[in-house]
Amino acid sequence: MRLPATVDAGRRAGAALRVLLLIAAAALFAAAPAIGLQGAPAITVIYPDPQPAERITPIWLRGVRYISTNDIARVFRATKYWRPELRKLSLRFGDHTIRLTVDAPVVLVDESAKNLVLPPRLVRGAVYVPEPLLQGLMEWGIVTAAVWDEPTRTVRFRAPVHTVRxxxxxxRGRVTEVSATLLKTLPPRVLYATPSEVRLLFEGGTLDTARVFGGGVVTSGTVTETSDGVEVRLVLGPDARGYAVSVNAHRLKVAVTDDGDLVSSGLFSPLEPISLGGADGKFRTVVIDPGHGGSDPGVALPGGTTEKEAALELARALRLELQDRLGARVVLTREGDIDLPLTRRSEIANEAGGELFVSLHFDAEGSIRSGGFRVYAFPPTATAAGAAERLPLALEGDAGGAELKPWDSAQAAAAGSSIAVGQAIADALARTFPQSRVAFRTGRIGVLEPIASPAVLLECAPSPRGGPEAMSLRGYSLRDVAKAIAQTIQDLARGGRV
Ligand SMILES: [Zn+2]
Structure with a gap:
């Protein structure tokens, strides 16, 4: 939703705003005499240099100051989702979401309800909220980069202090080292260190500048800031043998070597494939979850098919490929067009003793550009508040010997492997479909969280352009997608390079 032109202009010129608001007020009085509308004392927003400060002007509604959610979204870089038929607005601030309904005083802040006493209102096509919601953003920890100063009515953003610089x-000879300055002694977490890749996360860290570099044993190295923190990813050449990570005196060193003597002497740790499947590296059970189904069709796809149909079709193709290659039992969470809640899908996977879980989805023209793929794994960071209240999860085994794990920690234990599998599948899809945009991300995806094995979710966006070899979806063949995924899983099971 764009800022209404009148408000946009008013921000640039306070005098013009007053005139425009008077016009707006006059128009509104004519339309709805119960609501009064005029400018209230402005709020100053101070950003770190070099961004100039700005003023946002609340309006009065029945004697209370209201702020446009357009202003809130712009100032705090939130994403808005407006569903006019339900009069519901969601504002996403990174990991936090505020959900509100026009004319209802209770708003949902993440999972907890807050009573604003006065409800959000729809005024001339924009949703306005009582001013306390703006202050609440900073007081409730939704926005941590800014503070609210009541006496001066100022939102003051702190200058970002990067923890990794x-x-x-x-x-250096046969050792390639990535070093960085740490503002505080952040312990990194090694997500995985396989013969082809080392990946570390500084949870919650922030980065001064993203880097891409290569040299020595490192074919391609990246240091980036993700929603989980600062990630160091080193893609290694074929001769890599060992790695070492040290953090001391605010200095990080991640070293890799092709010198086997450094590994046998214990100075470097060996690079080892992630362990998937059983102890012998063989898969007994893989669980595939075709998304949606029954009364939930998912999104409409080009060619007149729906997401639930395409997901089931891809799941069947993937099952054939996996049975052929691995000789494993492949369980589908649904075989037909049935309703299946997310929690049931996770339960099926855990009850089956699945050693790998792959959830399959499609998108049309939404978040992925057409013809692309996005692979997700659950983030390796601390679990969301409230998750601990969920029911414990019973893993395979008889009642006496059943291992019990809480839902919220089930996927946490497999996080590194899930990320390695997700990255490997994304890399394979990028190689198979070089014209496609392929991305790997972490995301708090509900169906993955309770899964006790490595788990990923794949979202495919079919190209609207057709091809003769395509199955029901034009653009690429589902069989080729299934083959690329199955080949990756087969390589991983063999302890192959990921
Ligand atoms: Zn879906």
């Missing part, structure tokens, strides 16, 4: 790559 000046990442550099050095090649």
């Amino acid at each position: 000046q990442a550099q790559l050095w090649v």
